[in-house]
Amino acid sequence: MITILVPVKDEEEGIAPFVSRVSVILDALNEPEGWEILFVDDGSRDRTLAEVAVQHARDPRVRCISLSRNFGKEAALSAGLDHAAGRAVIPLDVDLQDPPEVIADMVRSWREGFDVVYGVRRNRESDSLPKRLTADLYYRAHNYLSADKIPEHAGDFRLLDRKVVDVIRMMPERNRFMKGLFAWAGFHQTAVYYDRAEREVGTTKFNYWKLWTLALDGITSGSTLPLRVWSYLGGIVAIGTLFYALYLVLRTIVHGGDVPGYPSLMVAILFFGGVQLISLGVLGEYVGRILVETKHRPIYVVRETIGVPIQPVTR
Incomplete structure (x- = not known):
C-alpha cells in the first residue's frame, strides 16, 4: 500500500479537489496492495473534518486522524507517520502546489531500490523575492552549521520507504524538525525535480514569523x-x-x-x-x-479518527 500523508488546518475548500486529482494518479500506479489518503486534521476550526468525512463516505481509502488541538505541522506529520499503513509514505500538502503527478516518478525510483525520493524545486519563481533570498540563505546556513545536510529547496514532499518511517518513529524528541530527521535517517536517497504551481484554493498558514521559528528549530535541533x-x-x-x-x-x-x-x-x-x-x-x-x-509531554493527542483501523493513541 502507498500512503499519501496530508496535514491540514482550515482547508475545507481544498479537500475535494485534492482527493479528486490525487486519487486518479494513485489508481494509475496499479499498486497491488492499493493506496490510502491519510489526512491529519491539525485542530481545524472550519469544516475540514466534515469534508474529509464526506470523501471517506465516497471512498473508504480516504481516512483521517483528528488531533485535539493545533500542534503544528511537524507534530501532524509525526502523527501521520505513526498511523500510516503504507509500505511507502508520501507527505503532500493539500494546496497542490507540489504537483501530485510527480508521485509516479517517486514510485518509479522507489521500485528501482531507493529508500527516500525527495522532490526538489527547479526554481522558486512563484515565491516573492524576499522569500527566495531568505530560503536560499537558510539552506546555506543550515548545511554549513549542521552535520545533517538537507537537500536545498526540498520540502516535506518526498517518498519514504517503510523502514525509513520506522526509524523516524523511534526518535523520541519533542522538538521535531522533520527535514532534519529525514536527513539524519540516511538510507539510499535520490531526487526528482519539478516546478511548483501557484496555490489555487485557500491561503497559506505559514507567515514569516512561523517560517523564522521553523528555521530556528532546524538550526538548533541539528547543530551546537x-x-x-x-x-x-x-x-x-x-x-x-x-x-x-x-x-x-x-x-x-x-x-x-x-x-x-x-x-x-x-x-x-x-x-x-x-x-x-x-x-x-x-x-x-x-x-x-x-x-x-x-x-516528556506527548507530541500530539488524537481526538478521533475516520476510517483508521486502530484506536486513537497518544504518543
Whole structure:
C-alpha cells in the first residue's frame, strides 16, 4: 500500500479537489496492495473534518486522524507517520502546489531500490523575492552549521520507504524538525525535480514569523555550533581586552593619566552589553528546548479518527 500523508488546518475548500486529482494518479500506479489518503486534521476550526468525512463516505481509502488541538505541522506529520499503513509514505500538502503527478516518478525510483525520493524545486519563481533570498540563505546556513545536510529547496514532499518511517518513529524528541530527521535517517536517497504551481484554493498558514521559528528549530535541533561560536567570540574578546588593558597601563606609565572620554566608554559598554545579551539569547534557545524535552509531554493527542483501523493513541 502507498500512503499519501496530508496535514491540514482550515482547508475545507481544498479537500475535494485534492482527493479528486490525487486519487486518479494513485489508481494509475496499479499498486497491488492499493493506496490510502491519510489526512491529519491539525485542530481545524472550519469544516475540514466534515469534508474529509464526506470523501471517506465516497471512498473508504480516504481516512483521517483528528488531533485535539493545533500542534503544528511537524507534530501532524509525526502523527501521520505513526498511523500510516503504507509500505511507502508520501507527505503532500493539500494546496497542490507540489504537483501530485510527480508521485509516479517517486514510485518509479522507489521500485528501482531507493529508500527516500525527495522532490526538489527547479526554481522558486512563484515565491516573492524576499522569500527566495531568505530560503536560499537558510539552506546555506543550515548545511554549513549542521552535520545533517538537507537537500536545498526540498520540502516535506518526498517518498519514504517503510523502514525509513520506522526509524523516524523511534526518535523520541519533542522538538521535531522533520527535514532534519529525514536527513539524519540516511538510507539510499535520490531526487526528482519539478516546478511548483501557484496555490489555487485557500491561503497559506505559514507567515514569516512561523517560517523564522521553523528555521530556528532546524538550526538548533541539528547543530551546537551557535553555542561554540559565542564561546570562541568570548575568548577573542577576552584576549583583546587583555591586550588593551596592557596598552593602557603602559601608556599611563609613559605619558601619565588622562581623563577618559564619555563617548568611548558608552560605546564599549553598549557593545559588550549587546554581545552578552545575544549570547544569552542563543543559550536561552537551547535551554528552552531542553525544558520541552524534559517534560516528556506527548507530541500530539488524537481526538478521533475516520476510517483508521486502530484506536486513537497518544504518543
